[in-house]
Structure formats: C-alpha cells, structure tokens
Amino acid sequence: xxxxxxxxxxxxxxxxxxxxxxxxxxxxxxxxxxxxxxxxxxxxxxxxxxxxxxxxxxxxxxxxxxxxxxxxxxxxxxxxxxxxxxxxxxxxxxxxxxxxxxxxxxxxxxxxxxxxxxxxxxxxxxxxxxxxxxxxxxxxxxxxxxxxxxxxxxxxxxxxxxxxxxxxxxxxxxxxxxxxxxxxxxxxxxxxxxxxxxxxxxxxxxxxxxxxxxxxxxxxxxxxxxxxxxxxxxxxxxxxxxxxxxxxxxxxxxxxxxxxxxxxxxxxxxxxxxxxxxxxxxxxxxxxxxxxxxxxxxxxxxxxxxxxxxxxxxxxxxxxxxxxxxxxxxxxxxxxxxxxxxxxxxxxxxxxxxxxxxxxxxxxxxxxxxxxxxxxxxxxxxxxxxxxxxxxxxxxxxxxxxxxxxxxxxxxxxxxxxxxxxxxxxxxxxxxxxxxxxxxxxxxxxxxxxxxxxxxxxxxxxxxxxxxxxxxxxxxxxxxxxxxxxxxxxxxxxxxxxxxxxxxxxxxx
Amino acid sequence: xxxxxxxxxxxxxxxxxxxxxxxxxxxxxxxxxxxxxxxxxxxxxxxxxxxxxxxxxxxxxxxxxxxxxxxxxxxxxxxxxxxxxxxxxxxxxxxxxxxxxxxxxxxxxxxxxxxxxxxxxxxxxxxxxxxxxxxxxxxxxxxxxxxxxxxxxxxxxxxxxxxx
Numbered sequence: 001x002x003x004x005x006x007x008x009x010x011x012x013x014x015x016x017x018x019x020x021x022x023x024x025x026x027x028x029x030x031x032x033x034x035x036x037x038x039x040x041x042x043x044x045x046x047x048x049x050x051x052x053x054x055x056x057x058x059x060x061x062x063x064x065x066x067x068x069x070x071x072x073x074x075x076x077x078x079x080x081x082x083x084x085x086x087x088x089x090x091x092x093x094x095x096x097x098x099x100x101x102x103x104x105x106x107x108x109x110x111x112x113x114x115x116x117x118x119x120x121x122x123x124x125x126x127x128x129x130x131x132x133x134x135x136x137x138x139x140x141x142x143x144x145x146x147x148x149x150x151x152x153x154x155x156x157x158x159x160x161x162x163x164x165x166x167x168x169x170x171x172x173x174x175x176x177x178x179x180x181x182x183x184x185x186x187x188x189x190x191x192x193x194x195x196x197x198x199x200x201x202x203x204x205x206x207x208x209x210x211x212x213x214x215x216x217x218x219x220x221x222x223x224x225x226x227x228x229x230x231x232x233x234x235x236x237x238x239x240x241x242x243x244x245x246x247x248x249x250x251x252x253x254x255x256x257x258x259x260x261x262x263x264x265x266x267x268x269x270x271x272x273x274x275x276x277x278x279x280x281x282x283x284x285x286x287x288x289x290x291x292x293x294x295x296x297x298x299x300x301x302x303x304x305x306x307x308x309x310x311x312x313x314x315x316x317x318x319x320x321x322x323x324x325x326x327x328x329x330x331x332x333x334x335x336x337x338x339x340x341x342x343x344x345x346x347x348x349x350x351x352x353x354x355x356x357x358x359x360x361x362x363x364x365x366x367x368x369x370x371x372x373x374x375x376x377x378x379x380x381x382x383x384x385x386x387x388x389x390x391x392x393x394x395x396x397x398x399x400x401x402x403x404x405x406x407x408x409x410x411x412x413x414x415x416x417x418x419x420x421x422x423x424x425x426x427x428x429x430x431x432x433x434x435x436x437x438x439x440x441x442x443x444x445x446x447x448x449x450x451x452x453x454x455x456x457x458x459x460x461x462x463x464x465x466x467x468x469x470x471x472x473x474x475x476x477x478x479x480x481x482x483x484x485x486x487x488x489x490x491x492x493x494x495x496x497x498x499x500x501x502x503x504x505x506x507x508x509x
Numbered sequence: 510x511x512x513x514x515x516x517x518x519x520x521x522x523x524x525x526x527x528x529x530x531x532x533x534x535x536x537x538x539x540x541x542x543x544x545x546x547x548x549x550x551x552x553x554x555x556x557x558x559x560x561x562x563x564x565x566x567x568x569x570x571x572x573x574x575x576x577x578x579x580x581x582x583x584x585x586x587x588x589x590x591x592x593x594x595x596x597x598x599x600x601x602x603x604x605x606x607x608x609x610x611x612x613x614x615x616x617x618x619x620x621x622x623x624x625x626x627x628x629x630x631x632x633x634x635x636x637x638x639x640x641x642x643x644x645x646x647x648x649x650x651x652x653x654x655x656x657x658x659x660x661x662x663x664x665x666x667x668x669x670x671x672x673x
Contacts, residue, residue, distance in 0.1 A: 147629075147632075151635075155635050155639055173663070176644065179640050180640075184547070190629065
C-alpha cells in the first residue's frame with residue numbers, strides 16, 4: 001500500500017484532503033449532464049474509485065504520520081477552515097470509501113430497474129453530492145463546516161429517498177418527514193455550535209477544545225452540549241429520535257437504502273464521538289452524566305424496543321430498518337460505557353454493522369430486481385429460486401445475530417467485555433436479550449427463505465434466477481468479509497483501538 | 510428584571526421566533542404550513558448568529574479609506590470620530606498598510622457570523638426548495654397535502670392490497 005501511495009504525483013498527495021471532497025462534487029455536475037443512466041453510472045464509478053484511492057493514501061499517511069492537517073485555501077486556522085484527519089476519522093473514511101464503491105458497483109442494475117430512465121443521470125448526480133458531503137463531514141476539523149457538509153449530504157439524501165416514488169408512492173411522504181426531522185436536527189446542531197462560538201470565539205474544533213475546560217461552569221457551554229447531542233442524535237437515529245428512519249429505509253430505492261444504512265448514520269455517530277470526547281471532554285461533569293443517563297440508558301432501551309418492533313414487521317426492508325435502530329443502540333451503549341474499550345467496541349460495531357447491513361440490504365435489492373418482492377411472506381422458497389443471493393443473505397443475517405464464525409460475534413464480545421469492565425452486568429444481559437430477539441426476526445426471514453416451499457409456476461416447476469453479476473459481486477465481497485474478519489480480526493481491532501485512542505487523546509496539537 | 514430583559518431583547522425575539530416555528534412544525538397537519546414553521550425556526554437561528562456578531566458601538570468592518578468613499582453611513586460617522594487618524598489617512602497619500610493599522614484601533618462588528626449565516630441561508634433555501642418540490646409531488650400523487658388524509662390514503666391502499 002505504501003508503494004501505491006508513493007506513485008501519486010506530489011500535488012495530488014499534498015492536496016488530497018481537499019481533492020477528495022471536491023472530486024465528487026464536481027463530478028456530480030458532470031454526471032447530471034450525461035444523456036443516459038449508464039454514462040452517469042460510469043462517471044460515478046470513476047469518481048468513487050478515484051476518491052477511494054485518495055482515501056486509501058490518506059489512511060496510509062495517517063498511520064505513518066499520526067495526524068494530517070490541511071488548511072483550506074492556505075488560510076491557517078482560526079481564520080480559515082481546517083481539515084484534520086486522525087485515526088478516528090480514518091476509520092470512517094475507510095468505511096465510506098469502501099462501502100461507497102461497493103454500492104456504486106451494485107447500483108447499475110438496481111437503479112436501471114427502479115428509477116425512470118430520464119432521471120437516472122440526475123439520480124447519480126444526487127448520489128455524488130451526498131457522497132461528497134459524507135466525506136466532508138468525516139474529515140473536516142471545523143464545527144460550522146461540519147454543519148454545511150452534514151446538510152449537503154442530507155439534502156441530497158432527501159432527494160434520493162423521494163426518488164423511490166417510482167416504485168412506491170410512500171417514498172414521498174417518507175422523504176418529506178425525513179426532511180423535516182433532519183432539518184430540525186441540523187438546526188439544533190447549528191444552535192449548539194453558535195453557543196460554543198459565543199463561549200470560545202472560534203469555530204475550529206481544536207481551538208474550542210483548548211478553551212472549553214476553563215468554561216465548564218458556563219451555562220452557555222452546557223446548553224451548547226445539550227443542543228448538539230439532540231441534533232446529532234437525530235441524524236444518527238438514536239432512540240427515541242429514530243422516527244424518520246424506518247420509512248425512509250423501507251421506501252427508498254434499494255441502492256439508496258444499502259448506501260445510507262452503511263454510511264449516513266455511521267457518519268453521524270462519528271460526529272457524536274468527536275464532540276463528546278474531543279470538543280467537549282469526558283471528565284466534564286455534564287458530559288460524564290450524559291454517558292450513563294443518556295447514551296447507555298437510551299442505547300439499551302433502543303436495542304430492545306426497536307428489536308421487538310422489528311419482529312412484528314411485514315415489510316422486509318422495514319424490518320431491517322428497525323434492526324438498524326437497534327444496532328445504533330449497540331453503538332450508543334459502547335459510547336455510554338465511556339472508556340477507551342467501550343468506544344473501541346462501538347467503532348468496531350460501526351464497521352461490522354456496515355458490512356452486515358450492507359450485505360442484507362443488497363440481497364433484498366437483488367431479490368427485488370428479479371421478482372419485485374418487498375414483503376417477508378414473498379421470500380418463501382428463495383433458497384431454491386436464488387440460492388447464491390440467499391446464501392449471502394444468510395451469512396450476513398447470522399452475523400447480525402452475532403453467531404461465532406461471523407464478524408458480528410466480535411462486536412458483541414468486545415461490547416460485553418467493555419461493559420463488564422465497568423461492572424455493568426445488566427448491559428450484558430440486555431445485549432444477550434437483544435441478540436435473542438434478533439434471532440427471532442432474522443430467523444423469521446431465514447425460515448421463509450430456506451424452509452417454505454417456493455411458489456410453483458404453471459408447469460409445476462420452480463422459477464430459477466440469478467441476480468446480475470454486478471449485484472452479486474459486491475454482495476459476496478461483503479458476505480465473505482463478514483467471515484474473513486472473524487478469523488482475521490486483528491486488522492479491524494487495531495484500527496478501532498487506534499480510533500478510540502485518538503478520541504481520548506483529544507484534538508489539540 | 511425588566512432591565513435584564515430589555516438588555517437582551519434580541520435573544521427574547523430569537524426565542525419567541527424559535528418556539529413559534531417549532532410549534533408550527535409540530536402542531537399543523539398541512540405540509541406547506543409545516544415548511545413555513547421550519548423556515549421560521551431556521552431564521553431565528555440566523556438572528557441568533559447575527560446578534561453574536563454585533564459589537565456595541567462597532568462599525569461595519571470596512572477599511573476607513575473605502576468607507577469614506579462610500580459616503581459614510583451613520584455608523585461610520587461615530588467610528589470616524591473615534592478613529593481620527595483614519596480621516597487623515599483618507600486625505601493624504603498614505604500606504605494601505607497604515608490604513609490597516611488604523612482599522613485595528615477602530616471598533617468594528619464581527620464579520621464572521623454574517624459570513625456563516627450567508628452559508629446557512631443558502632442551506633435553508635435549498636432545504637425549503639427540496640421540501641416544496643416534495644410537497645408538489647405529494648399533491649400530484651395523492652391529491653392532498655393534509656397529513657391525516659395522506660395517512661388514510663396509505664392505510665386504505667395497504668388494506669386493499671392485503672385483501673386482494
């Protein structure tokens with residue numbers, strides 16, 4: 001990897017943090033001008049591959065250099081906007097780049113099936129804007145800039161969710177509700193940032209972090225903290241602020257769901273970690289209280305209640321969406337444990353969840369492309385009709401439950417260990433309870449797929465079908481990753497441990 | 510108490526606007542009215558930021574040389590009196606560097622929040638545009654923009670599909 005990075009021309013290497021955001025933004029305009037969806041897809045693929053390579057080189061740089069600072073336009077902070085990449089956002093960058101690329105490869109057949117031909121190029125354009133926004137949130141070191149990127153990604157997300165209306169009109173109301181709640185969340189966040197600016201006089205996160213410890217008694221800072229937690233909690237779909245998520249995931253185009261489920265809420269979770277541990281500091285009384293009373297409690301309630309809700313869904317994607325809310329609960333629990341081990345476990349679950357939910361939603365999309373199914377009862381007998389896709393779905397489903405031999409096991413293992421270090425046996429009990437409920441809802445789908453009889457066609461035979469290779473490829477990459485990282489967990493664990501360490505060492509230079 | 514409130518009347522207006530907007534979002538079932546409330550809510554935040562930027566007695570952050578040539582506003586006049594060397598600078602042929610030094614002595618409002626709010630206004634307009642576009646599509650598809658009627662339409666459609 002170092003060799004690959006050394007091949008890059010110098011200006012590209014120096015300005016990589018800026019180019020990685022600007023490329024998808026510019027390419028979005030080009031994609032919008034493309035005459036048909038296929039060309040739009042090619043433009044999107046080229047720019048995600050290029051962005052992925054840049055992300056890879058940045059991650060390699062972070063591992064050797066520790067922290068990368070980049071002053072936008074040569075204006076040094078506090079006057080200018082600073083991009084700042086350390087081990088914590090490197091993990092996010094890896095997730096966004098990898099899952100973004102896999103989703104784009106997957107997109108061509110899925111989008112061709114679900115979006116009207118005349119709008120496909122515009123759809124890819126919206127995706128690229130969203131992608132640029134997410135990358136921007138992940139690497140910026142400026143609080144207000146983070147708000148802008150958050151909104152860039154959110155606004156294009158509303159558009160993409162709404163485009164599911166070609167298949168199901170409920171996508172429109174889902175997108176509208178998402179827009180209202182998402183905007184309220186973003187506005188809460190920006191109010192909080194405004195308060196922090198009042199108190200510290202800077203928008204640079206490192207600058208804020210260095211001045212805030214003297215102001216821990218200030219009501220302004222405490223109010224800022226509350227506003228920011230609520231705002232980012234809404235974006236991250238933290239229980240009970242998750243109400244926008246189930247419908248948005250259920251009615252959006254399949255490709256959008258698999259991309260959003262793997263990246264958007266993850267990025268919001270990262271911003272929470274960044275603000276809790278770096279901008280604010282974990283020893284502050286109001287932050288320390290929030291670990292237990294907000295994140296641990298709400299995380300546990302979320303992971304049990306949302307799992308129970310998932311069991312009673314008819315719509316397959318809605319079921320997985322509720323499961324996503326529950327999984328956010330796991331991450332929040334990791335955050336609430338408040339130790340380096342807890343944050344590391346939360347980040348590990350973030351990466352793992354991206355792999356399993358990505359595969360699950362992609363498999364559902366593959367079923368939908370061939371047979372247009374949505375409901376769980378329609379999954380009957382898919383083990384015989386589409387065996388390859390069903391097998392990948394099964395692997396990812398088992399991983400979601402946390403069965404050994406899949407990567408989901410490590411998430412729960414490390415979360416449990418971190419909780420026990422704090423003496424939180426009840427958190428472990430909730431973890432096991434929630435996993436058992438996950439067994440119920442995943443089991444329901446697997447039972448339909450493998451045990452029910454497939455519907456017979458007129459001649460009495462069974463329809464056989466194979467998803468397009470472009471869909472099967474990314475799906476199986478993720479499914480195999482779910483198994484591979486169980487046997488080779490060191491890579492992921494060293495990444496997330498470094499991330500937790502970076503979170504605890506703060507953003508000051 | 511009244512004095513305390515009078516000193517902070519900007520903030521009071523901000524809070525009233527904020528709560529009005531948020532209440533409108535929650536209380537109404539009409540999708541357009543809900544967007545109006547949302548805009549009001551966002552606008553209150555713009556006012557909050559602008560309030561932060563105000564420095565009492567401050568003038569617009571423009572170099573004295575240039576502010577003279579623009580005819581000098583009311584705010585400019587008081588500031589000119591405060592920074593008399595600035596006036597001289599405008600008369601004589603003084604280098605820009607010195608003019609800059611003079612500005613440092615004058616009191617001026619913080620320009621940064623204004624710049625931030627310009628960005629936030631753009632974000633707000635984009636959100637509103639997407640929101641209204643969605644409402645248009647909803648109206649085309651469902652024939653109504655009342656929340657309750659939309660829910661009923663979806664519910665009826667779901668029931669019809671189940672019995673079919």
